[in-house]
Amino acid sequence: MIKGIDVSSWQGDIDFEKVKQCGIDFVILRAGYGRDVSQKDSFFEQNYRKAKAAGLDAGAYWYSYADSPEDAVREAKACMEVIKGKKFEYPIYLDLEEQSQFDRGMAFCDSVILNFCGELEKNRYMPGLYCSTYYLENYVSDSVAGKYALWVAQYYNKCTYTANKYGIWQYSSDGNVNGISGNVDMDYCYTDYPAAVKKGGYNGYKKSDPVHDKKSVEQLAREVIEGKWSTGDERKKLLTEAGYDYYAVQKRVNEIMKEKHHKSVDETAKEVIEGKWGNGDERKKRLIDAGYDYDEIQKRVNELMK
Numbered sequence: 001m002i003k004g005i006d007v008s009s010w011q012g013d014i015d016f017e018k019v020k021q022c023g024i025d026f027v028i029l030r031a032g033y034g035r036d037v038s039q040k041d042s043f044f045e046q047n048y049r050k051a052k053a054a055g056l057d058a059g060a061y062w063y064s065y066a067d068s069p070e071d072a073v074r075e076a077k078a079c080m081e082v083i084k085g086k087k088f089e090y091p092i093y094l095d096l097e098e099q100s101q102f103d104r105g106m107a108f109c110d111s112v113i114l115n116f117c118g119e120l121e122k123n124r125y126m127p128g129l130y131c132s133t134y135y136l137e138n139y140v141s142d143s144v145a146g147k148y149a150l151w152v153a154q155y156y157n158k159c160t161y162t163a164n165k166y167g168i169w170q171y172s173s174d175g176n177v178n179g180i181s182g183n184v185d186m187d188y189c190y191t192d193y194p195a196a197v198k199k200g201g202y203n204g205y206k207k208s209d210p211v212h213d214k215k216s217v218e219q220l221a222r223e224v225i226e227g228k229w230s231t232g233d234e235r236k237k238l239l240t241e242a243g244y245d246y247y248a249v250q251k252r253v254n255e256i257m258k259e260k261h262h263k264s265v266d267e268t269a270k271e272v273i274e275g276k277w278g279n280g281d282e283r284k285k286r287l288i289d290a291g292y293d294y295d296e297i298q299k300r301v302n303e304l305m306k
Contacts, residue, residue, distance in 0.1 A: 002189040006170065009043040011180050016054035018179030021247055026090055026189060027056040028151070031082045034061035035074040037181050040082045059090025061130055063204060065098055069111040076119035076158040086206035091128030091149040091167075091196035092120055104137045109138060110144045117148050126193075126202040133161045143237060149193070167191035195213075212280065220244060221252035231289075257291030269300035
């Protein structure tokens with residue numbers, strides 16, 4: 001089970017670094033709504049850029065107002081125009097929840113889904129459908145729902161939808177996550193979409209793009225120590241772009257370095273006083289990189305200097 005959220009302009013400015021640090025692995029971004037490119041979500045570009053920089057996998061959704069099958073095609077084309085040139089590890093979802101659409105019955109809803117998702121399929125996107133359990137069960141045929149990646153909404157202690165396998169369950173609309181002011185939708189994912197997307201060459205990826213065998217945190221930490229992943233912000237950038245969790249790797253690096261250079265607080269403090277660890281920010285960086293608790297060491301230095 002993979003933890004995720006979905007966001008739009010309603011969440012405002014998001015600190016995705018904090019989102020990532022609190023255990024969120026993916027985010028589904030609202031790309032826009034309706035039939036025109038001008039209806040792009042005002043925070044979409046910023047959310048995509050910052051989520052990717054933080055190392056989060058991303059998908060997108062497009063809120064539908066389609067009032068005909070042809071209109072659904074126009075919506076799909078607007079969506080693709082907004083997301084073109086970007087890579088998404090999760091599907092591109094049609095968000096179906098307008099009552100006016102459900103009022104026109106199952107055949108109409110099926111036609112909207114087939115036209116929107118079919119247009120995406122023709123253009124090498126992995127299409128999906130977002131819908132609440134009640135409407136999915138009563139206004140979408142099982143055969144049509146089963147054709148695409150399903151993202152089911154049900155705010156309950158479990159998801160009761162059983163007609164088809166669903167990949168994501170949106171279980172709450174009032175979650176709280178560090179880095180976001182106010183409530184946010186919370187999701188659980190049960191499918192390895194990133195692997196399927198990359199292997200199939202969907203959502204901006206090419207089949208020729210290498211799908212790297214994932215290295216363990218332990219392997220990566222050893223490589224970092226050997227200098228293979230640079231230092232500081234460059235290290236963070238390289239690990240994140242390669243699809244790894246920078247924070248987990250750095251945590252293990254610190255643990256290894258602490259084990260490797262296991263000196264007492266007193267020993268290290270005396271070395272600091274002797275000038276072996278530099279001064280100011282340099283000292284702080286060197287101690288942290290070596291796996292020491294800078295504040296603890298500095299406190300002892302101050303005590304000894306008194």
